[in-house]
Amino acid sequence: MTNARRTLRGVLGVAGFLLVMEALGRTGIIDPYLIPLASTILTGAARLLANGEFLSQVGVTLSSCAIGLLLAAAVAVPLGTAMGTVPAVERSLRPLVEFLRPIPSLALLPLAMFLFLSGEQGKIALIVYTSCWPLLINTLYGLRDVDPLAKETLRSFGFGSYDVVRLVSLPSAAPFITTGVRIAASVALIVAVSVELVAGGDGIGVFVTQAASGNRRDVVLAATLWTGIIGLLVNSLLAKAESRLFRWHRARAGEEAL
């Protein structure tokens, strides 16, 4: 019941926002040339669904994000596991991580444009670089959070350290790693779009740049609307999977949002 009421209020909020924007545009308080009417944007968004060009550009962006995330996971999770289980590895690599992590990924964009002949590869490289950090850090947190008693129990039954990692450490770090994936996914989208805006090639960013240079603000905002919805969907799907898969995991992992 309360859930239904919440949803209703949310729907009212969104509808109210659209109506207010529409009214502001129609009365001329906001110049509809600067920000198109809500109705124009919505019909534009509906029309984009039938726009093959737009759909394929969305596909390009999403697939670079997915490839980048997979590559990042392939690097960061094993590395994080090694750092989380072998203290010496962690202590030696830690300073390097602490120095590299805060470097804004976009600072490397001009370099990536030199290094990779295809813009696509450069984009994926930057996505990998950016999404490595949340994955690495969350894997580390997760492994540090493992109950030492569980590890010792297993060891007392004569299991080796490989089995301990496989049977206890990784499963109990899994919720943290999933959170890392969720954080990394939203950063990946941001980086992908940024690279497309600056370096061109293919993708949502390019589509938006072209629409903007043709002064089609309605198309720009409609495309933005879809991107936001995609981001929202991906995030909430991952969050839902997280809470479904790891119901036993009470505390949320390290970084809360993003």
Place this chain on the structure above:
Amino acid sequence: MKTIVSRIAWLWILPVVLVAWEVSTRAAQAVYFPPPSVILARLHELWFSGPAAHVFLTDEAAHHLLPSLGRLVVGWAGACLVAIAAGVALGRSAVLCDVFSPLIHFFRSVPPPLLIPIFMTMTGIGTPLQLTAIVFGVSWPVLLNSLDGARYVDRQYLETCEVFGISRFRRLTRVILPAASPKIFAGLRISVALALIMMILSEFIGSTEGIGYRMLVAQSELDVPTMWTAIVLLGILGFVLNAAFLRFERHVLTWHRGARKTD
């Protein structure tokens, strides 16, 4: 004493990496990877060889570094203040929370870079664009986290206020804000990184000054060492901001870590 020595000893990897970089780039003559010594020399010459009266900043630095920093700090701080205030205000009302949450979640999911082209058509290029981009990028996560934090303040804290007749103002400043602060800080931490991204990107796309702009110019002139000095500067900037922020957070949230440990 011993801990300090051993902690420094564990930094061995940094000089090792630097030396390896120097040696291998010299050996390979890699065009796009100048040796660190070359980068440092250029860094000094380009940015920090100015007169002592200008804290050794060159004109170049004054022209590009200071505007970037100024816009970053002003945009970030302003957006955070407003977003925290709005988030806490919304969070204290269940109805407003329910009404605005979906909208805020949506805006928070839009990759902020995507709006730069449209901002540019509104503001033109220059400082207003940078400020708009930073403010937009920073606001939503901070707003969302503040709202969440203020919404889920432990009921018993509020009942305690009620029982002891603590005034509305004190309730807000001494109870609700501190109780929400762990969440608020989680939002702020993300916002630092986002502000940097938005700063660099908006300077790439629409600016005639700033580190990002200077970097892109160097890139187009194939001036690789200069490009690397900008990378290093941005890296240092990111590192310093992050470290300063963590310091501040640690100071403000001492109680949070203490209280958590005894749970």
Place this chain on the structure above:
Amino acid sequence: MLEISDLTHSYGAYQALGGVNLTVAEGELVCVVGPSGCGKSTLLRSIGGLLRPTGGRVLVQGRPVEKVPDDLAIVFQDYSRSLFPWMTVADNVSLPLRRRGGDRRSRAAAAVEALEQVGLPAAAGKYPWELSGGMQQRVAIARALAYKPALMLMDEPFGSVDAQTREDLEDLVLQVRRSSGMTIVLITHDIDESVYVGDRVVVLSKSPATVVGDLRVELPEPRDQIATREHPDFVHLRAEVGRLVRGMRSGEPAAAPEAEAASPEQEPAPAAPKA
């Protein structure tokens, strides 16, 4: 001081309080006992104005309770969520005192005095989480004392501390009562505790809760953890209260012959299917 008549409360379809009648005189220390989940906290929250009951009346100092009465303090069971972890102990204690007026210095002095009263003068500058559970509960009591309420409500205040601390805190309450003369309603599920601390013990039935026993405790003062608990009257009263509480619990009629003290509004308890 406190008059409760026909107090009922339902959470949705679930009736927690089924018509509670209770009067507490000025300066009394009344213990309320009852089985777990019977509605003790609900009763206390309606007295304290934290909950609007669905029926009946609560008068504090002759005035109906609509919001939290001015002269009332509550010590919650869960001290860790009632003290603010971001404030020092002294700040926690003195925060409510602004309402009582006075300048900063007099508030600080009042806080120190209250902390001395509960035996924690050295803890003023610490944070609550640097203290043990029993010490935290002392701080919560000190906060209530510094506030100088006319009526203090305590909801299972010693529920989560160890046995030794619990005895110390019981004596602390007795001593506070002696020195300040405030009226105290203390809720507990511990029968021994209720008899040891109270001037009166009020027994609630399973929910919907009603008053099924109201016994006066006449034990020699000052009470003493060892001597009082060995006193024949103590043993007798404890058995009586135990029977009243347990009688309900196992579904037997509350037919303890000594239950003559039970209030007239006692209703036949609905046979509980199973605890």
